[in-house]
Amino acid sequence: MDYIRLVESRLSVDEISELVKSPKCGAISLFIGTTRDNFDGLKVSKLLYEAYDTMAMKALKRVCTEIRKKWPDVENIAIYHRLGDVAIMEASVVIAVSSPHRQASLQAVQFAIETLKASVPVWKKEEYEDSEAGSSWKENKECSWSNQSS
Numbered sequence: 336m337d338y339i340r341l342v343e344s345r346l347s348v349d350e351i352s353e354l355v356k357s358p359k360c361g362a363i364s365l366f367i368g369t370t371r372d373n374f375d376g377l378k379v380s381k382l383l384y385e386a387y388d389t390m391a392m393k394a395l396k397r398v399c400t401e402i403r404k405k406w407p408d409v410e411n412i413a414i415y416h417r418l419g420d421v422a423i424m425e426a427s428v429v430i431a432v433s434s435p436h437r438q439a440s441l442q443a444v445q446f447a448i449e450t451l452k453a454s455v456p457v458w459k460k461e462e463y464e465d466s467e468a469g470s471s472w473k474e475n476k477e478c479s480w481s482n483q484s485s
Contacts (some may be wrong), residue, residue, distance in 0.1 A: 338413040339395040341386055346415050346426040355411035360433040364440035366448050368419050368428040378464040382421045386457040391416070394455040399445055399469075402432070405446065406439040415446060416457055427459075 338354045340439055355363055370382050399412045413431040421427050430447045434440040451457075 336411050337396065337399040338411070338415075339392060340415045341388055341391055341418050342415060343417070343419040346417055346429050348426065348429055351413045351415055351429045354413045355431045355433040356424045357410045357428070357433050360410050360435055362435070362437040362440040363431060363433045364437065366428070366430040366444045367426050369426055370423050372386040372423045374461055377461075379423065380458065380464045381423065382427060383460040383462065384416070384418045384421060384457055385460070386416070386418055386425065386455075389467045390456045398455070399448045401450065402443045402447060406434065406443050408436075408439050409434045409443050411445070412443070414451065416451075416455070418457075427472075445472070 336354075338351075348365065352363055352365060370379070372379050395414050395416075398414065402409055402412055410433045411431075413429070415429045417425075417427045426449070428448070430444050430451075432440040432443040432447065434443070
């Protein structure tokens with residue numbers, strides 16, 4: 336089963352990992368991306384995420400489809416991404432994957448976050464504590480559309 340969501344409320348790692356549990360599986364692997372308090376010497380106060388929901392949900396579903404092609408024994412996948420304001424140390428993204436053995440779930444989680452960052456239309460704005468620095472929209476360096484020349 337695939338559980339994909341874009342949510343504006345705080346992410347619960349426990350609830351998301353519960354979604355992927357299965358009696359068939361001996362492994363659940365997790366990735367939790369959190370907001371850090373700094374970037375390039377600037378003090379970050381929070382992040383703001385925006386998405387084109389319809390496109391983002393389709394892209395997240397494609398990530399799940401690709402995982403299932405590469406690791407057919409993966410049982411359940413959960414990919415939750417936060418939208419709106421995300422405070423320091425809160426989760427922005429949680430990915431959970433279950434499989435009978437650890438190798439598939441570990442590899443699938445890494446693939447999921449790398450593919451998400453490269454292909455899912457979610458945008459991040461960093462808000463800084465220094466009023467002169469203000470804020471900055473950040474490009475995903477991994478993102479395929481941000482690396483194209485215009």
